Amino acid sequence: MKRGELFRVYKGSRRDPGNYRVFVVVSRQALIDSSFSTVTCAPIYSNSSGISTQVMLGVNEGLKHDGCIFCDELVSIPKNMLTDYIGSLSMEKLQDLNRSLKIALELED
Numbered sequence: 001m002k003r004g005e006l007f008r009v010y011k012g013s014r015r016d017p018g019n020y021r022v023f024v025v026v027s028r029q030a031l032i033d034s035s036f037s038t039v040t041c042a043p044i045y046s047n048s049s050g051i052s053t054q055v056m057l058g059v060n061e062g063l064k065h066d067g068c069i070f071c072d073e074l075v076s077i078p079k080n081m082l083t084d085y086i087g088s089l090s091m092e093k094l095q096d097l098n099r100s101l102k103i104a105l106e107l108e109d
Helices: 029-033 091-104
Strands: 005-010 020-025 038-045 054-057 067-070 075-078 084-088
Touching: 029 038, 054 091
Parallel strands: none
Antiparallel strands: 005 020, 005 084, 020 038, 038 067, 038 075, 054 067
């Protein structure tokens, strides 16, 4: 697992095709590689408000249609739930993600 990878996470224990959400891993790589059981992720939705804390994605990142990372909705997800790999962000999209996370968390450069 790497920072910037997208995974489909199913709600509940059933793998119902319509019962999932795609997330992108945003934790630092040192935490991902550690024995810590969870990582921080941001959800991906199909709608967008066009605000600075959102990053647009599409088929180049492994999605079936356009989507948007919502950096204002960070969640902690157990690593063992991140098994259904979808794709990964390009270096350019990772930079966009970093900018949006800085805005969402009000971090200085």
